[in-house]
Amino acid sequence: MPDAAVKTSRFKVPGEGSSxxxxxxxxxxxxxxxxxxxNLGLVKPLFLPKPQAVWEQFSDYLFGRxxxxxxxxxxxxxxxxxxxxxxxxxxxxIPIGIAMGMxxxxxxxxxxxxxxxxxxxxxxxxxxxxxxxxIDELPKVLLIFLSCFAPLxxxxxxxxxxxxxxxxxxAYSMGASYGQVIRHVILPSALxxxxxxMRIAIGFGWTTLVAAEMVAASVGLxxxxxxxxxxxxTDIVIMGIVVIGVVAYAFDLLMRWVERKxxxxxxxx
Amino acid sequence: xKLQLSRRxxxxxxxxxxxxxxxxxxxxxxxxxxxxxxxxxxxxxDAQNYxxxxxxxxxxxxPNAKTxxxxxxxxxxxxxxxxxxxxxxxxxxxxPLVVGYANGxxxxxxxxxxxxxxxxVLVVQNSANIKTVAGLKGKKLGLPFNTSVHFAAMxxxxxxxxxxNDVSLINMRADQIASAWTRREIDASYIWVPVAPVITAxxxxxxxxxxxxxxxxxxxxxxxxxxxxxxxxxxxLVLAFLKDFEQIAATFKNNPKxxxxxxxxxxxxxxxxxxxxxxxxxxxxxKEQMSxxxxxxxxxxxxxxxxxxxxQAEFLKDTGQINALPKDMNGLVDKTFVAQLA
Numbered sequence: 001m002p003d004a005a006v007k008t009s010r011f012k013v014p015g016e017g018s019s020x021x022x023x024x025x026x027x028x029x030x031x032x033x034x035x036x037x038x039n040l041g042l043v044k045p046l047f048l049p050k051p052q053a054v055w056e057q058f059s060d061y062l063f064g065r066x067x068x069x070x071x072x073x074x075x076x077x078x079x080x081x082x083x084x085x086x087x088x089x090x091x092x093x094i095p096i097g098i099a100m101g102m103x104x105x106x107x108x109x110x111x112x113x114x115x116x117x118x119x120x121x122x123x124x125x126x127x128x129x130x131x132x133x134x135i136d137e138l139p140k141v142l143l144i145f146l147s148c149f150a151p152l153x154x155x156x157x158x159x160x161x162x163x164x165x166x167x168x169x170x171a172y173s174m175g176a177s178y179g180q181v182i183r184h185v186i187l188p189s190a191l192x193x194x195x196x197x198m199r200i201a202i203g204f205g206w207t208t209l210v211a212a213e214m215v216a217a218s219v220g221l222x223x224x225x226x227x228x229x230x231x232x233x234t235d236i237v238i239m240g241i242v243v244i245g246v247v248a249y250a251f252d253l254l255m256r257w258v259e260r261k262x263x264x265x266x267x268x269x
Numbered sequence: 270x271k272l273q274l275s276r277r278x279x280x281x282x283x284x285x286x287x288x289x290x291x292x293x294x295x296x297x298x299x300x301x302x303x304x305x306x307x308x309x310x311x312x313x314x315d316a317q318n319y320x321x322x323x324x325x326x327x328x329x330x331x332p333n334a335k336t337x338x339x340x341x342x343x344x345x346x347x348x349x350x351x352x353x354x355x356x357x358x359x360x361x362x363x364x365p366l367v368v369g370y371a372n373g374x375x376x377x378x379x380x381x382x383x384x385x386x387x388x389x390v391l392v393v394q395n396s397a398n399i400k401t402v403a404g405l406k407g408k409k410l411g412l413p414f415n416t417s418v419h420f421a422a423m424x425x426x427x428x429x430x431x432x433x434n435d436v437s438l439i440n441m442r443a444d445q446i447a448s449a450w451t452r453r454e455i456d457a458s459y460i461w462v463p464v465a466p467v468i469t470a471x472x473x474x475x476x477x478x479x480x481x482x483x484x485x486x487x488x489x490x491x492x493x494x495x496x497x498x499x500x501x502x503x504x505x506l507v508l509a510f511l512k513d514f515e516q517i518a519a520t521f522k523n524n525p526k527x528x529x530x531x532x533x534x535x536x537x538x539x540x541x542x543x544x545x546x547x548x549x550x551x552x553x554x555x556k557e558q559m560s561x562x563x564x565x566x567x568x569x570x571x572x573x574x575x576x577x578x579x580x581q582a583e584f585l586k587d588t589g590q591i592n593a594l595p596k597d598m599n600g601l602v603d604k605t606f607v608a609q610l611a
Contacts, residue, residue, distance in 0.1 A: 046352055046373050067589020131448045135439070135455075216411065216441045216449065227440060230345040230415040231590045232352070232372040 049235040057239045069219055075243070078221040081137070081212065082205045085144035089201060093152035094194060100153065101160025101190070102182065110153070118150040122211045135216040143215075147208040148201040155197020159190030192259070192266040199255045206248045304334040306506055309347055309359025312340040313463060314532050314546035316517040317359070322535035329513045330506050342442065345415045347494070348374055357499040358510060360491045362417025367581045370601045371591040375497035377603040380511055381553045381563055381574070382491040386480030388549035389418050389461045389489075391425065392473040397456040402429040402477055405436050408456035411449055414440040415590065420581055421479045421489050422459040423588070428485055433588065463538075466545050488577050490553075500603070511555075511606055518552035555610035567608045570599050578602075 031051070037043050038050040045053065057066070064070035099106035117125075122143055133139040163186045171185045213222035221240050228236035259266065306326075310317035317338065320329060326336030339356050341347050344365030350356035352374045360382035369376055393399040397408060402425055412418050426436060441449060443464050449455050450468045457476075458468060469475055479489045493514075495507050521528055529543045536543075558564045565572030579598045585591045595601070 044373065127444065127448065130445055131452075134452050135441075135445070135449050214442070216439045216445060218437075218439060223440070227414060229349070230343075230440075231368050232345070232348060232374065233590075 046232065046234060049238060053235045054239050054242070057235045058243075061236075061239070068224070071243070073219055074221050074224045075247075077217075077219045078209055078213070078244075079247075081140050081220065082144055082202070082209060085141045086148050086198075086202050086205050088141075089145050089148035089152050089205075090198065093149045093201075094156045097153040097156025097194075097197075098160060098187075098190070100157040101186075107157075114150055114153060117146070118154075122147055122208050123214075126211060126214065130215055139215050140212040140217065140220075143212040144205045144208050147204040151204055152194075152197045152201040155200065156190065156194050159193030159197070160186055162193060163189040188263075188265070192263045195255065195259045195263060199252060199259075202251060202255070203248065206244060209244065304330075304503060304506065305337060306330050306334050306503075306510075307337045307339050307355060307357045308510070309339045309341050309350070309356050311342070311360075313536070314528075314543055314550075315360065316514050316521070318535070319517055319521075319528065319531065320513070322531050325513075330509055334503075334506060343413055343416055348372075348376075351376055351494070351496045354496070354498070356496070358493065358495045358507065360493050362420070363490055363492050363578060364417050364420035364581055364585070365415050366492050366494055366601070367578055367595075368415055368585060368591055369494075370598075371582060371585070371593065371595050376494045376601075377497055377500055378492045378574075378578075378601050379495050379500070379507060379603050379606045380493040380514075380555075381558050382493040382514075384551040384553055385417060385421075385489045385491060386549070386551055387478045388465075388546075389421060389459070389479040390465050390469075390475045391422070391457060391459045391477035392465055392469050393457040393476050394450075394453060394455075395472045395474055396453065399457060399476065402426070403431065405429075405457060406431060407435070407437070409437045409439055409454070410457045410459065411439045411441045411446050411455035412459045413442055414438075417479070417489055417491065418459045418461060420584065421482060423584065424482055424485070424487055425459075425477055428482075462546050462549050463542050466542075487580065488573060490574070490577075495603075504606075508606055508609060511610055515552075515555065515610065518550075521547050521550055522552070555607050558607045559604075559611050564602060564604050564607055567604045572602075575599055575602060 034048070035051050038045070038048055058071075060066040061068070061071035061074075096106070096110055100110050101107075126143065129139045129143055133142060167185050167189070168181055171181050176184070209220070210222035210225060213220040214226060217223040221244055225237050225240035225244075228234075228240065308317050308320070308326075310321065312318060320326060320336075321338045326338075327334075330336055339350065339359075341350065341356070341359060344361035345368070347356060347359045347361040348365050348369035351359075351369070362385075366376070366378060391402070393405075399405060399408060405426070410422065412422055422438075423433065426433070439455060441455075441458075443460060446455070446458050446460055447464055447467055450458060450473070451471060458464075459477075460468070465475075482489060493511070500507055525544065525547050528547060529540050532538070532543045533540055553563060559566050561569065562573050564574050575598050578601060582591065582594050582598065586594055
């Protein structure tokens with residue numbers, strides 16, 4: 001990449017420029033604030049423990065000194081649940097979303113159930129999932145799968161509409177077949193939307209993790225947080241939240257990188 | 270009709286809305302000048318829920334106090350809610366109370382709510398072929414963590430020579446237990462009424478009662494806890510509740526017919542369910558609570574209750590569920606209210 005592009009105009013595109021420095025300053029400021037209010041004793045540790053206490057829990061869990069399973073076991077269990085659900089959702093929701101965009105029959109079939117269950121809070125249908133599928137891994141993965149499925153299918157569906165009629169007609173007029181139009185015009189223009197859908201879906205997946213691990217889990221990050229909250233262990237709760245947040249953020253950065261590599265034409269059609 | 274607002278109309282409407290809502294906010298603060306009691310209930314057949322069913326709030330706390338009922342599902346929820354100041358009084362198992370106290374939640378135990386004898390039991394699946402408590406080895410035991418049943422189960426296992434890793438303990442909420450039980454996914458459950466009778470009727474057998482722990486010197490009870498700030502500001506409201514509680518407890522035992530009539534309608538459950546709850550309810554009269562077997566007379570220390578709490582705290586410390594033992598368990602118990610009642 002060339003060094004900062006030479007400015008030839010004083011006009012700005014809204015929102016241009018890098019925000020990295022500002023983000024770093026924000027994070028540091030929040031951390032300093034946390035450190036200050038807890039170490040000055042302004043907040044009781046029951047409500048907000050010191051960063052040192054959270055760090056101590058983290059290292060105890062990391063090296064298996066805590067009176068619980070070590071952190072990597074919780075981490076591995078949760079990662080398996082979230083990613084297997086996400087993977088299954090990608091395998092099913094993207095084709096269904098594409099089909100909904102391409103065919104009125106598919107749209108007619110899938111639209112009502114999808115739109116019906118999409119706004120339901122997972123905790124509302126949790127009892128049903130337990131009665132139908134028991135308390136093993138299946139209901140946990142299924143719950144996360146359901147929360148990933150809807151945003152992914154909707155993103156794929158709306159992506160199918162993002163090719164301009166001019167582009168489609170241009171392809172037709174140059175003799176493209178229906179299949180070629182879909183393969184070479186519509187799908188590439190839908191891909192950016194699908195990738196955004198995947199980012200949103202994995203976010204929903206992490207959000208549902210705690211609800212999923214309310215189902216009789218003995219291992220998992222969500223279960224660890226829930227159990228700690230039963231015992232008023234705010235330090236472990238915050239540690240677990242930070243771990244989930246960092247993992248989810250790291251994955252999102254990875255997805256953004258994939259997006260730049262895979263669909264460089266995003267926003268430039 | 271199409272609603273068309275000019276920009277001026279829009280600002281006016283918005284201004285009115287804002288003014289209106291702030292007025293509403295004012296009236297809300299005004300109402301709070303009146304005293305408010307946030308009374309916790311487990312939403313089943315307990316005295317607080319009976320007060321709610323009969324609409325007796327004003328009668329118990331007087332006309333100047335507004336009663337707000339807060340439904341909780343487990344003792345740990347009671348502690349979080351009290352720590353956040355959104356709950357003033359509630360009953361809960363001694364184990365979550367100790368956890369709360371050890372973590373610095375400002376609460377006091379003011380009264381023994383009930384003696385737990387057969388309202389919390391170990392139920393095993395008939396198909397699991399478990400004949401004794403020791404037979405639980407390697408089986409799946411579902412129960413809600415950090416509750417009185419969790420503590421009772423651990424004590425029971427210890428007495429039977431089993432360590433916490435010999436049995437696969439699964440943390441489940443009471444409502445999940447019934448469905449997991451029907452699907453035969455757990456071999457046993459240590460749980461309270463009303464779930465226990467339901468799963469016993471569904472091919473289960475009661476193998477152990479919490480009252481059986483008395484033989485090893487452990488008393489498991491439900492405590493009545495009050496948030497310290499509320500207790501200091503409104504001692505008369507605490508006393509008022511306890512006075513009425515003693516009467517309601519007597520009604521529960523002596524005039525179950527009236528209670529059954531009220532609660533079946535209010536909770537939409539059948540008569541048998543209410544009777545089961547009433548039959549397993551053992552209140553301890555204030556006079557008896559003054560003896561060393563319970564809270565002890567004012568000025569005395571280390572009564573049975575304090576000793577039991579201490580044992581629970583040590584147990585919780587051993588299993589890593591609390592960081593440190595509270596310095597003085599006597600500080601959790603406030604006997605002044607019982608002394609005034611007796």
